[in-house]
Amino acid sequence: MAKDYARTDRIAEQIQRDVSDLLRLEVKDPRVQKVTITCVEVTSDYSHAKVFYTTLDGTNKQLQEGLDRAAGFLRSKLAHAMKLRIIPQLHFIYDESIERGSHLSQLIDQAVASDAKLIKE
DSSP: OOOSSOHHHHHHHHHHHHHHHHHHHTOOOGGGTTOEEEEEEEOTTSSEEEEEEEOTTOOOHHHHHHHHHHHHHHHHHHHHHSOOSSOOEEEEEEOOHHHHHHHHHHHHHHHHHHHHHHHHO
């Protein structure tokens, strides 16, 4: 029977849940209070994890610095919570997909409005 769900995917989802909870409950840095973890990608050797995040305030340098500063703390907490021999280093990357989707939605709305305006004329 073939495996439908890779171990790296399960680990990535667990890291996403744990990091989200840790940022919300244990990290006291005010720079990282309004952040949402959207996705985590773990390398096949479990040495690195790309943690994609977004925020309602848009990207800013202080938020990235706060996440980078909290990465060691988060990794140590993950080491206690997860039963892995190797805990991946966390690399935080701003996820632009939500902004891009919002921009495309606005463009579509504008195109529909201009078409409706042309039809009325």
